[in-house]
Amino acid sequence: MPDTTTAHSPRTLSEALDLLAERRAALRVIAGGTDVMVLLNARILEDREFLDIWRIDELRGITDEGDALRIGALTTYTQLISSPLVRCWIPSLVAASRTIGAIQIQNRGTLGGNIVNASPAGDSLPALAAYDAELEIGSARGTRQVAFNQFYTGYRRTVLEPDELVLAVRIPKLAEGERDFFRKVGTRRAQAISKTVMAARARVREGLIESISIGVGSVAPTVIRTRATERLLVGARLTTEVVEQARECIANEIRPITDLRSTEHYRRTVSSNVLARFLRQLQADSSM
Ligand SMILES: Cc1cc2nc3c(=O)[nH]c(=O)nc-3n(C[C@H](O)[C@H](O)[C@H](O)COP(=O)(O)OP(=O)(O)OC[C@H]3O[C@@H](n4cnc5c(N)ncnc54)[C@H](O)[C@@H]3O)c2cc1C
Numbered sequence: 679m680p681d682t683t684t685a686h687s688p689r690t691l692s693e694a695l696d697l698l699a700e701r702r703a704a705l706r707v708i709a710g711g712t713d714v715m716v717l718l719n720a721r722i723l724e725d726r727e728f729l730d731i732w733r734i735d736e737l738r739g740i741t742d743e744g745d746a747l748r749i750g751a752l753t754t755y756t757q758l759i760s761s762p763l764v765r766c767w768i769p770s771l772v773a774a775s776r777t778i779g780a781i782q783i784q785n786r787g788t789l790g791g792n793i794v795n796a797s798p799a800g801d802s803l804p805a806l807a808a809y810d811a812e813l814e815i816g817s818a819r820g821t822r823q824v825a826f827n828q829f830y831t832g833y834r835r836t837v838l839e840p841d842e843l844v845l846a847v848r849i850p851k852l853a854e855g856e857r858d859f860f861r862k863v864g865t866r867r868a869q870a871i872s873k874t875v876m877a878a879r880a881r882v883r884e885g886l887i888e889s890i891s892i893g894v895g896s897v898a899p900t901v902i903r904t905r906a907t908e909r910l911l912v913g914a915r916l917t918t919e920v921v922e923q924a925r926e927c928i929a930n931e932i933r934p935i936t937d938l939r940s941t942e943h944y945r946r947t948v949s950s951n952v953l954a955r956f957l958r959q960l961q962a963d964s965s966m
Pocket residue numbers: 706707708709710711712713714715716751752777778779780783786787788789790791792793794795799800801802842843844845869870871
């Protein structure tokens with residue numbers, strides 16, 4: 679392995695995409711570096727040539743597009759937390775951001791990095807799944823849109839090509855009358871990797887669930903939407919019996935493993951408890 683390390687730090691997106699087109703697999707993209715530096719430090723990565731995208735301001739910013747927010751890939755958790763737009767329209771993304779690392783990581787870690795790092799425990803990912811986010815992906819060949827829920831093809835695998843960058847995430851806003859929910863369960867309140875992490879949104883009218891979407895992390899090789907549980911709940915009346923059925927359904931639907939952070943049994947039990955908590959909140963709100 680050569681001893682020298684090269685870092686390219688372009689200031690424009692087109693410069694970065696040209697470098698990626700030229701060097702392709704030889705280049706490791708680095709955004710905030712909070713995942714990459716850990717791997718480098720542990721000597722897990724052998725990369726010697728980096729594309730540092732931190733200075734590309736085109737990849738920053740949160741814009742209101744009417745029915746959705748467009749969030750640049752380099753947007754940090756601190757920026758998400760302090761954005762009135764994100765707080766108002768995608769509250770579970772703000773709640774998730776508050777649980778990520780501590781202040782230092784929130785200042786440096788980016789939404790794009792969390793997405794491409796592709797950990798099933800990435801805490802922003804359940805919100806993106808529940809909100810049916812769309813990714814804007816760019817290369818020197820052009821730009822394409824990919825549904826977030828189709829971005830992962832397996833454990834730590836994505837549809838991203840070596841010459842592509844995630845440019846931005848487009849997230850539909852919480853609709854009128856919808857409720858939003860986020861819950862992360864870890865060993866501690868901060869600096870903890872999730873044992874299970876859930877984001878959901880739902881609309882209830884006159885005691886009936888009109889729509890519900892549930893994203894869960896740390897319970898399968900990738901973040902998932904629990905579609906069978908959603909199907910069970912849509913159109914159902916929010917009764918104690920339905921809450922129990924949903925609890926059982928999600929426990930069977932997820933595919934957790936036992937690892938050093940938790941057991942399969944714990945993850946199934948706690949994920950179903952977390953969903954039951956959301957459903958009871960909806961029940962209480964709709965009876966007011
Ligand atoms: C102490 C500590 C605590 C942490 N706590 C949490 C936590 O609680 N929850 C959590 O989810 N994560 C946590 N993390 C992980 C990390 O902070 C997040 O995943 C963060 O969002 C990564 O963003 P980054 O910009 O630093 O990514 P980087 O490390 O720069 O990159 C991560 C990966 O994404 C690729 N990449 C980055 N941006 C792009 C892009 N725009 N296009 C294409 N590829 C790209 C890189 O090549 C790399 O493979 C923690 C990390 C540390 C060190």
